[in-house]
Amino acid sequence: MSDPAFTVIDLGGTTLRTACYAPDDDTVTDVRRVPTDGIAAHPDLPVAALQARVLDQVAALAAEAVERHGSTAVAVAFAGPVTADGRALAAPTVWGGPGEHLPVRQLLEERLGLPVVVVNDLTAAVWRYVDPADDRPFCLITVSSGIGNKVYRAGEVLLDTEGHGGELGHWTVDTSPQAPPCDCGGRGHLGAIASGRGALAAARRAARTDPAGYARSALAATAPDPELLDNHALVAAVRAEDPFATAAIHGGITALASAITALFAAIGIRRHLLIGGFALAVGPRYAELLTAELERLGCFGLTREEIREMVVLGAEDDDSGLIGAGRLLAARGLAAAS
Incomplete structure (x- = not known):
């Protein structure tokens, strides 16, 4: 008799994914994607209204998937x-912030009548990359609507009971008054600068500052008006090594490289796996640019050859949160999280 199926959900700032996880073969099927009904769709709504909309959306889609x-x-x-x-303590890319702490697990269990586990998306995704044959510590980093990270070490994800840890996206990089705004309400955070949204905002700012340079770039052919530029065009231009597009996102990559060097200096993490829509869309070119910045900045005690091995891309899909959540549920059996 096969193991029971689980419904797994990955709630991101841009997309909400649902799927069926089969523990017996460690796969996800019936993957469905819809836009998240949060701040990206309704930027003028207050946090409380967005929380209600998102929770209603998750509950409705979860009920359909469970059936x-x-x-x-x-x-x-x-x-x-x-x-x-x-x-949930905060969700800047989903409903802005700060807002009230939302008892997501309790509310969903009441609506669904089933055990529910709720964890940070990167905490879930980590378990996809845990290899029993290779227990070296690593840091999983997502570069998507925002920036997030989680460190895995000695069989666990490094967090405290209040969920603190792994929020490099809210590390302040730029302290100037004109620093880019973050979805959480702060300014100059790594996520505001190095995320997919931050990269697009940087490209638009560069176009306003240097209209002639923009006009010569591959970006202008797709979007003559830089305000109409989107991430698809930006990704394509970076992949094609367009100088203007590459320069526009370079500040974000430098900021991320600085965060990685700080993490290494603090706790010695040498393996960094990159996932997330923006990083994976740019692909090997993103890892190449990030590695070049790591080499330039240096990591105390590491050779250049060792630095070149620090960053690798994760799986070329957006299923890490789904698969990791399924593995986590399987490890806990049918009981809800404690």
Whole structure:
């Protein structure tokens, strides 16, 4: 008899994904994607209204998925810090901030009548990359709507019970008054500068500052008006090594490289896996640019050859949160998180 199916959900700032996870073969099927009904779709709504909309959306889609899958439990990979009992402390890319702490696990269990596990999306994704044959510590970094990270070491993700840890995206990089705004309400955070949204904003700013340079770039052929520029065009131009596009995102890559060197200096993490829509869309070119910055900045005690091995791309899909959430549920059995 096969193991029971689980419904897994990956709630991101841009996209909400649902899928069926099969523990017996460690796969996800019936993957469905819809735009998240949050701040990206309704930028003028207050946080409380966005929280209600997003929770209603998750609950409705989860109920439909549970019926399709015949699930015995649900796991939600959530784009923000989450406590051990499933309360969402913040969700800048989903509903802005700061807002009230939302008891996501409790509310979903009441609506679904099933055990629910809620963890940070990167905490979930980590478990996709844990290899029992290679227990070296690593840091998983997502470069997507925002920036997030989680460190895996000695069989666990390094977090406290209140969900703190792994929020490099809210490390302040630029302290100037005109620093780019972050979705959380702060300014100059790494996520505001180095995320996919931050890269697009940087490209538009560069176009306003240097209209002649923009006009000569591959970006102008796709979007003569830089305000109409989107991430698809920006990614294509960076992949093609367009000088203007590459220069526009260089500041964000430098900031991310600086964060990685600080992480290495603080706790000695030498393996960094990159996932997230923006980084994976740019692909090997992104890892190449980031590695070049790491070499330029240097990591105390490492040779250039060792630095070149620090960064690798994760799987070329957007299923890490789904698969990791499924593995986490399987490890916990059918019980809800404690």
